[in-house]
Amino acid sequence: xxxxxxxxxxxxxxxxxxxxxxxxxxxxxxxxxxxxxxxxxxxxxxxxxxxxxxxxxxxxxxxxxxxxxxxxxxxxxxxxxxxxxxxxxxxxxxxxxxxxxxxxxxxxxxxxxxxxxxxxxxxxxxxxxxxxxxxxxxxxxxxxxxxxxxxxxxxxxxxxxxxxxxxxxxxxxxxxxxxxxxxxxxxxxxxxxxxxxxxxxxxxxxxxxxxxxxxxxxxxxxxxxxxxxxxxxxxxxxxxxxxxxxxxxxxxxxxxxxxxxxxxxxxxxxxxxxxxxxxxxxxxxxxxxxxxxxxxxxxxxxxxxxxxxxxxxxxxxxxxxxxxxxxxxxxxxxxxxxxxxxxxxxxxxxxxxxxxxxxxxxxxxxxxxxxxxxxx
Ligand SMILES: [Cu+2]
Numbered sequence: 001x002x003x004x005x006x007x008x009x010x011x012x013x014x015x016x017x018x019x020x021x022x023x024x025x026x027x028x029x030x031x032x033x034x035x036x037x038x039x040x041x042x043x044x045x046x047x048x049x050x051x052x053x054x055x056x057x058x059x060x061x062x063x064x065x066x067x068x069x070x071x072x073x074x075x076x077x078x079x080x081x082x083x084x085x086x087x088x089x090x091x092x093x094x095x096x097x098x099x100x101x102x103x104x105x106x107x108x109x110x111x112x113x114x115x116x117x118x119x120x121x122x123x124x125x126x127x128x129x130x131x132x133x134x135x136x137x138x139x140x141x142x143x144x145x146x147x148x149x150x151x152x153x154x155x156x157x158x159x160x161x162x163x164x165x166x167x168x169x170x171x172x173x174x175x176x177x178x179x180x181x182x183x184x185x186x187x188x189x190x191x192x193x194x195x196x197x198x199x200x201x202x203x204x205x206x207x208x209x210x211x212x213x214x215x216x217x218x219x220x221x222x223x224x225x226x227x228x229x230x231x232x233x234x235x236x237x238x239x240x241x242x243x244x245x246x247x248x249x250x251x252x253x254x255x256x257x258x259x260x261x262x263x264x265x266x267x268x269x270x271x272x273x274x275x276x277x278x279x280x281x282x283x284x285x286x287x288x289x290x291x292x293x294x295x296x297x298x299x300x301x302x303x304x305x306x307x308x309x310x311x312x313x314x315x316x317x318x319x320x321x322x323x324x325x326x327x328x329x330x331x332x333x334x335x336x337x338x339x340x341x342x343x344x345x346x347x348x349x350x351x352x353x354x355x356x357x358x359x360x361x362x363x364x365x366x367x368x369x370x371x372x373x374x375x376x
Contacts, residue, residue, distance in 0.1 A: 051075065058103070119150055126148075159188060215272075266336075290336070330363060
């Protein structure tokens, strides 16, 4: 039967099938219902978690207080126009739960992540979700492709601890287009007994923040002004052209230039230990905290590996999420940047931490203020 579903999905895949076949991942375009023995989860308890907007992270225990559980999440896909810089440039964004990046999900190793993904009728595109943390079926992408007006529930076991990206991956050029239109986020899977330092000793954070870095490719008109579109589909071919040049017009934290600076700055205080989870679903980046360090850094984000220590800058590979832990030692405003400084200053990849507390003159002191050179 020819339904609206097959019509929409058919349209999406007609454009993308040659690319998929060419790369040998044709399975992506076939509807697939895996057959296996039903998993017996009857002894597990369930817990519902309300997701929150980044840079904030939902409440969670660092050390699991129980055995593995089924953790239930719901995300609604929102296609929405967003302003992405101070000049009012817009994008017809595609988002998980209305934010770029989507919310950070936190579970423990061996928990079951059970996500209900909703694609409201008001949207225009099919979407899905590929969890880098999950095993099989394109990270869940093959099982979650939904049209506007549909929803689906996916469950996977969080077998590997670490920070991992999730993103939309509907096939062919739709994949990078949806990702650079905002459809990405991260999940943090904590070891059941919490994080550990390089000696295997337990360490804790007082606060966790989630910074999602986003490259945008906004088309310009003949006069060089950024173009606006009425829907994501309207801008598709123009944006594909800019994307294929591989030079982003914007490189931002949490969806827009200034989303984490000034009044939107993240906050901390001297003596507080902050875990910064940083994802980039598409492109390499190199976070740096100006005037601070990474006390412990899991560059690749995978907690079974000992953290690096005392980093000045760390590398987040495109398509991954890393985690850095730092205890602030001095008050002030710290810029947290992508240390490609052109991207930080000219393209937008800058955030601020406002840190309260007392200055430590032993760590740094202005011995004499700037002034004229004394005449000899
Ligand atoms: Cu999508």
